[in-house]
Amino acid sequence: MNTxxxxxxxxxxxxxxxxxxxxxxxxxxxxxxxVTNQPFLGLDWLSHHLLxxxxxxxxxxxxxxxxxxxxxxxxxxxxxxxxxxLVLFIRDEIAExxxxxxxxxxTPLLCSFFFFILVAALxxxxxxxxxxxxxxxxxxxxxxxxxxxxxxxAAISLVAQQYAGISRNGLWGHLKGLVPPGLxxxxxxxxxxxxxxxxxxxxxxxxxxxxxxxxxxHMVITVLLLLIPMLAGVSTVMGIGIIPVSLVLGLFIMLLExxxxxxxxxIFTMLTAIFIGMYAHPAH
Amino acid sequence: xxxxxxxxxxxxxGAGLTIIGAGYGIGRLAASAMEGIARQPNAGxxxxxxxxxxxxxxxxxxxxxxxxxxxxxxxxx
Numbered sequence: 001m002n003t004x005x006x007x008x009x010x011x012x013x014x015x016x017x018x019x020x021x022x023x024x025x026x027x028x029x030x031x032x033x034x035v036t037n038q039p040f041l042g043l044d045w046l047s048h049h050l051l052x053x054x055x056x057x058x059x060x061x062x063x064x065x066x067x068x069x070x071x072x073x074x075x076x077x078x079x080x081x082x083x084x085x086l087v088l089f090i091r092d093e094i095a096e097x098x099x100x101x102x103x104x105x106x107t108p109l110l111c112s113f114f115f116f117i118l119v120a121a122l123x124x125x126x127x128x129x130x131x132x133x134x135x136x137x138x139x140x141x142x143x144x145x146x147x148x149x150x151x152x153x154a155a156i157s158l159v160a161q162q163y164a165g166i167s168r169n170g171l172w173g174h175l176k177g178l179v180p181p182g183l184x185x186x187x188x189x190x191x192x193x194x195x196x197x198x199x200x201x202x203x204x205x206x207x208x209x210x211x212x213x214x215x216x217x218h219m220v221i222t223v224l225l226l227l228i229p230m231l232a233g234v235s236t237v238m239g240i241g242i243i244p245v246s247l248v249l250g251l252f253i254m255l256l257e258x259x260x261x262x263x264x265x266x267i268f269t270m271l272t273a274i275f276i277g278m279y280a281h282p283a284h
Numbered sequence: 285x286x287x288x289x290x291x292x293x294x295x296x297x298g299a300g301l302t303i304i305g306a307g308y309g310i311g312r313l314a315a316s317a318m319e320g321i322a323r324q325p326n327a328g329x330x331x332x333x334x335x336x337x338x339x340x341x342x343x344x345x346x347x348x349x350x351x352x353x354x355x356x357x358x359x360x361x
Contacts, residue, residue, distance in 0.1 A: 205344045212347030267340035
């Protein structure tokens with residue numbers, strides 16, 4: 001966002017075209033710069049995604065601790081009320097409905113997925129002020145917009161799915177349950193191959209879906225705001241004229257992202273629960 | 285036409301085709317879900333949940349294609 005603000009101020013000034021010429025704005029490069037991982041304040045051991053990853057995790061831990069404190073009076077108050085509503089929703093509507101009665105023991109895992117993805121996505125919508133190279137800018141990063149983070153989440157999901165199958169049916173029962181029973185024997189080689197691939201494609205789609213959603217939302221917001229300096233490079237009047245359009249559209253996408261944050265957290269949790277249920281209770 | 289220009293052209297066409305497919309899919313899904321809810325308002329909650337999951341699956345497949353177009357559009361010559 002820093003380069004963007006720099007371009008914004010440069011675009012609004014009288015020497016718009018010269019500044020734009022000097023900065024040589026390549027729209028694709030600027031957008032990619034904003035959505036890919038960058039070193040935080042030039043440090044070589046801390047990057048934007050790592051910082052927001054740790055921040056999201058810490059925020060979830062602190063918020064849940066605070067929520068537990070809300071029970072001291074006997075009735076939930078403060079932060080405990082919304083957290084309890086979400087946890088109950090995950091336990092009753094997601095875990096027990098998709099996995100069955102033994103789904104209760106997966107509730108902590110599903111809650112961790114839900115709250116981490118939700119908080120990480122919501123953090124990405126907050127523009128944190130940052131001072132870099134003597135210029136104020138805004139930093140809005142979501143750590144789930146990094147494919148390594150979503151790959152780690154999906155790997156945990158993969159382990160949970162296989163654990164559910166193996167712990168319930170035994171290793172042999174789990175492997176046998178992968179293939180639907182009553183198949184003609186000549187179909188077996190094909191089905192075994194497909195089901196073995198399916199073990200890995202399920203978490204793979206989880207990984208790509210979350211990553212692409214977060215990346216795409218931030219890209220769209222960046223592109224909409226980038227319209228201002230780009231048109232200001234053409235003429236000052238056009239630059240000023242595009243400001244309200246760009247801001248209103250950007251605000252609309254931000255509201256949409258608020259919805260996407262909840263929906264993606266829900267879908268990741270729900271699909272993990274469904275896959276766990278599939279492996280724990282294969283077709284008989 | 286340079287390969288670079290071709291990559292940009294195909295990225296634009298690909299993004300358009302992807303959105304046509306996804307829009308059609310999610311449109312069909314929403315239409316059926318609304319019909320279902322109108323016929324049986326009691327089942328509204330369940331239908332809505334299944335609709336969101338199916339929409340998420342369609343969206344996931346769409347994003348595969350969109351990432352390919354994104355890679356094409358940000359290709360360095």
